[in-house]
Amino acid sequence: MSAVGTAVLLAAAPAGRGRAMDAASVLPALAAVPPGVLTGTPAATVVELADPLDPQTVLTRLRAAAASPGPLVVCLAGQLHLDRRQQLPHLALARTTPATLRYTALPWHWLAGELGARPPGTTTVVADLAADPDVWQRLTAAPGLLHLGPGPLLYGRVVPAPRRGEPTTPEYLRARAELWRSGARLTPAAAHAEAAARAVTVAPAPEPVFLAPGLVPPPAPVPGGGPAPVPGPAPVPAARPAPPAGFRPAPAPEPAPAPVPQPVTVTRPGPLPVAPPVPVSAGAGGPVAVEDPHPAILAAAMAGRHGEAATMAAAWEREALRRHGPRSMEAVHWTEVRADLARLAGEPARSCELWLAAAEARLGLGQRTDDPDVEGAVDRAHHQWEQTGDPDRARALGPTLLDLRRRVPGRRPGALAALTRRMG
Known part of the structure; x- marks a missing residue:
């Protein structure tokens, strides 16, 4: 029923x-x-x-x-x-x-x-x-x-x-x-x-x-335990709504338990059609227009402004969804950008979840199970799953990861067997 x-x-x-x-x-x-x-x-x-x-x-x-x-x-x-x-x-x-x-x-x-x-x-x-x-x-x-x-x-x-x-x-x-x-x-x-x-x-x-999911992270825990503090003001710019495309996430390490492949560079799709540049900041010289947001997104993430980076990536993802729909390589690209930003922000469970979604989307678009981009997405999901410290989140993500590993074993043997052992 x-x-x-x-x-x-x-x-x-x-x-x-x-x-x-x-x-x-x-x-x-x-x-x-x-x-x-x-x-x-x-x-x-x-x-x-x-x-x-x-x-x-x-x-x-x-x-x-x-x-x-x-x-x-x-x-x-x-x-x-x-x-x-x-x-x-x-x-x-x-x-x-x-x-x-x-x-x-x-x-x-x-x-x-x-x-x-x-x-x-x-x-x-x-x-x-x-x-x-x-x-x-x-x-x-x-x-x-x-x-x-x-x-x-x-x-x-x-x-x-x-x-x-x-x-x-x-x-x-x-x-x-x-x-x-x-x-x-x-x-x-x-x-x-x-x-x-x-x-x-x-x-x-x-x-x-x-x-949206991935843009509302939990407050950072207090060192040594105890409840998380209520977030206070910080020098991070307000979120901006949609612009349009092309970031190359920094390669993530491969899953550790077995000899797995070297990091795979995520292939970036062609740039999205861009309307007039969108002002993203204003200073003494007036608005600054950015046509390729990837350098700004990566710079924000590397500077520790993870909320700002995630918000910018999500805005461009919305533009990709609006222009090309959810079943498009442009939308998959921004899912992968957000996955790598979650890794940089120290959110391995969220990163794993997004890499799993990217792998499934690529397979749904007809890419082969031995395509390097598909294998790279699954390898990154596997690695981030291993970094997840929350047992409940790891258990929840495990079955999806195992199903993908069976379909996408990767370039070297051992990853599937290691995952199966870890899941017990």
């Missing part, structure tokens, strides 16, 4: 002058989507929360939804404010004011606590949020501020709250609703890219931060 999915539609914002986003305006569009389309299951339950008043009530409904065994999709529209005492982001509810934030808003870590414990691959959060100046400053410096744990996939858009005038509208989430209703069968990444492109077209300013 097929699992029953659950969709939670949560739209919340303070009443009156404190409203920075007209969150509830997107609910009719979301409610018009068939429940099973939201969750990707034959049957689904929908829970709608429109401008709720009490954070405990919201927590109770989220907890009940998170306890369901089937797929869970949370559509979230609202605004984020920073609790100045604890320096933690909160989702404002209908009665939230700056003075009552700690008692009338939903702490973001409550959301993470309920969703983060679910099995990987069963939870998707699609968010359209406005952030107050304090949250915005921290978010553009450290996307880990909105980390939801290892399981949930978070796609979304965050914009700075308008200082005055009309509240902003949830155009990203509205675009996602239109895609669901259109019947388009897109992968989550492709749907995110399309919705992001539409949202930028409708509301091009101010520039948003787009969130």
Whole structure:
């Protein structure tokens, strides 16, 4: 019997002058989507929360939804404010004011606590949020501020709250609703890219931060153990939306347990069609236009600005998806760029996951199992899997890696046997 999915539609914002986003305006569009389309299951339950008043009530409904065994999709529209005492982001509810934030808003870590414990691959959060100046400053410096744990996939858009005038509208989430209703069968990444492109077209300013898996890393652990600190401001530029193509990731070492091949250089596809150069920074001389982003991306990564590098790569990936679609060599190229950036950022599990996706995509595009690019992707995935210190993540990635190793054993014997022994 097929699992029953659950969709939670949560739209919340303070009443009156404190409203920075007209969150509830997107609910009719979301409610018009068939429940099973939201969750990707034959049957689904929908829970709608429109401008709720009490954070405990919201927590109770989220907890009940998170306890369901089937797929869970949370559509979230609202605004984020920073609790100045604890320096933690909160989702404002209908009665939230700056003075009552700690008692009338939903702490973001409550959301993470309920969703983060679910099995990987069963939870998707699609968010359209406005952030107050304090949250915005921290978010553009450290996307880990909105980390939801290892399981949930978070796609979304965050914009700075308008200082005055009309509240902003949830155009990203509205675009996602239109895609669901259109019947388009897109992968989550492709749907995110399309919705992001539409949202930028409708509301091009101010520039948003787009969130996608791999761009919302967990906060760095405290040396010697203990809880991770809340990310604070850092001198990293704000995220920029889409541009277009060509990076040659630094070669990664090959899997260690057996005599495996030398590093394979990733073949870079031809440059994407480029519209006029996109300004990426501004100084005394005005905007600086960059036509090939790869040197800038690599420079940011090598300087330790991993969030900036990942954000730039994801923007170009969105452009590749928009221009060429998910089944294209250009899209595969940017998956490989992001995989190598994850390696440089010290995130081996994420790097392994992306190299696995790249290998599968290349095979799906008709490349042979002995193609050097396919072998290189699998070798890198194998190496990064061995570097993964989280046993749960390693176990989750192991079966996919083993299946690929059986199909793509590589140039020298021993890697498959070593992997099989390691998996026990």
